[in-house]
Amino acid sequence: LRCCLPLVFLLLMQKVSLLEIEGFVGDTVILPCLSSGKELPNKVTVFWRFRDSGTVYDIFDSRASLDEQDVPFRGRVDSFPDEWTKGNFSIKLSRLKKTDGGMYTCFIPGVNIQTTIYLIVNGTSEHLTRHQYFSNKQKRAFTEQNAVT
Structure with a gap:
């Protein structure tokens, strides 16, 4: 029985994937979540979490539910509802x-x-x-031009 337990666990957990995404302060990133190849229920539920506990974005019965969204993510997370029926539950994290x-x-x-x-x-x-470089260069040119006149 002990030897079969890991096999049972692997069979229960259909798909687990790990990705690394890189972004920059102020930019926007897409965090992908796809269920390709799986038949979805008519009303799907999806949970997005940050560090296992922070609520980033929830979908209950195929509807976005942002009531429990953690404050740091409010107004910065979007999803793509038109893509949900295709199994795409990716989110866009801005700023x-x-x-x-x-x-x-x-x-x-x-x-x-x-x-x-x-x-x-x-x-x-x-x-x-x-x-920032070009902005500073323009400021410098403007200052030099005003100094000449």
């Missing part, structure tokens, strides 16, 4: 903060699918750095 870094879990209990994502949030993106 990244350093504190957003860590483990995210998407769990679809009706089909026993769990996706775990480790989000790495770096300081600033190259895009922001370039923007």
Whole structure:
């Protein structure tokens, strides 16, 4: 019986995947959660969690439910309801903060699918750095022009 227990556990847990996503402070990332190849119930439930306990986004009976969403995520998380019928329960996290870094879990209990994502949030993106560079260059040119006149 002991030798069969790990096998039973593996059979119960249909699919578990681990992904690493990298983003930059201020940017937007997509955290994927797909149930491809699995037939979904008519009314699906999906739980997105941060560090196992923080509520990021919930779908109950095929409807977004943000009542329990943790404060740090309010107004920054979107999903794609038109994609739910295709098994795509990915979320978009906007205006990244350093504190957003860590483990995210998407769990679809009706089909026993769990996706775990480790989000790495770096300081600033190259895009922001370039923007700041040109912004500073324009300020410097404006200041020099005013000094001449």
